[in-house]
Amino acid sequence: MATYTHHTAPTQFVEANGIRFAYRRFGMAGGVPLVFNMHFTGTIDHWDPAVTDGFAEDREVILFNNAGVSSSSGEVPDTIAGMGSNAIAFIGALGLTHVDVLGFSIGGLVAQEIALQAPGLVRFLVLVGTGPRSGESMDTGTPEGKEIFGVTYAKPDDLWLRVHFTPSETSQRAGAAFLERSHRRVENRDPEVMQAAAVRQRAAIAAWGAKREKAWDYLKTIRQRTLVVNGSDDVIIYTVNSFILQQHLPNAKLILYPDSAHGSLFQYPEMFVRDVAGFLNQEQWS
């Protein structure tokens, strides 16, 4: 069956909560779609075609901009809960009642909120490069992250080489390959995220990360089968936060990849798709 790919899928729009959501949808229809939630200041075009097309071979892939981000209208909420509620409205507006949810970085926080607010909507969860409420250094951000995001780069892409990849030669080479892939689409690309949206995203992350009593108890209420994934050396959301997620979620598997950072899914796209698809194709553990 012919279908669109990462590079050819048109940007479509759907209205919900007074927001006009931009999205792209492609891949093998008929099963449970996989809805992708993007990282800080990322747009639909910041996903890796090797990842999205990899999943699209045997499932439907839905990429979207949440409210106030790039080609979606509305305002970025100043809480992750608000972003989760907008994501739920978007998924509902597509007429979907059962989805798998993948979230990367801030998208992983949103994915948790989707599961918390609409547990019946979510079959399985995939949490990549992310962490729990009150996770380590998630209120203030990490010193490494502040330094990386604080520098002005000659080329904007140089930022992502430092955010998503380790300094090792192997990782940087994988980073250059990822960036090349992510630029192959030339038609109808998403506009960059506005500074005001980034500021509100950052405020929402800080509020999520604020220290609380019994901060991780809420994870026990996320009953979905969950796969937690990260690189060995994530300095944006420390890798230990992925370990904490797995230790406190009641039904979670953890995978950490070697010599990799925040963007481990972009460094090892084939292994990531294989590991995640294996997880999504299993009805139960065992």
Place this chain on the structure above:
Amino acid sequence: MATYTHHTAPTQFVEANGIRFAYRRFGMAGGVPLVFNMHFTGTIDHWDPAVTDGFAEDREVILFNNAGVSSSSGEVPDTIAGMGSNAIAFIGALGLTHVDVLGFSIGGLVAQEIALQAPGLVRFLVLVGTGPRSGESMDTGTPEGKEIFGVTYAKPDDLWLRVHFTPSETSQRAGAAFLERSHRRVENRDPEVMQAAAVRQRAAIAAWGAKREKAWDYLKTIRQRTLVVNGSDDVIIYTVNSFILQQHLPNAKLILYPDSAHGSLFQYPEMFVRDVAGFLNQEQWS
């Protein structure tokens, strides 16, 4: 090609270092064999046929008793280094020059020693339910472990239900199924391990676990691609030790399974075989 299975493979013997090593060897020959290193007081018969026969479908599996254990002659060394050196002698006596090494619990300590002492012998490492030198609570043993091993059980198998599985109903049910599988072989079973051997194994673990300065630096010298696996709630060798291994080994992937303990490989034999075989079949990450 007809081959032996877990239940039909004869116990064979080979001499090296003045020790007569008992082993069983079966599965698909022609590739790199996978050598299994057993847990504390375990014999060849304590492996799970669902795991060993699972691997045997596309590789050769070698199970053995290290020196002084069950049907192997000699004395249990009082250091893990001594056990590693005996294991290397055993592998060499089979005429093998390149193997994959899987170690479970104390067997995972021995596996690290094999890689340290004979790096050229080892292609890939699989470390299950184990930890680094000076790992958390590995010198004294954990309080939970002391309690579990200190009790006298009505049936000897009840010990393993507590060592390898969590108290959850699901995990205990998986435990009962594992024990049933491990008893199916009736012919030519291995004798139980003697108390004196157990005491020496315990002393070797304590010496390995002793606190040291820069205890984890040695892990940087283990260059093999490594897969570290454990249950979410190992109370014999705390799960955090698997995280520490992955964080300090230069080339390691970590997988933690949900609602599982020391014996996660026996709780999820199919998922374990799939995850490990996937790792062994990849020449490189990616």
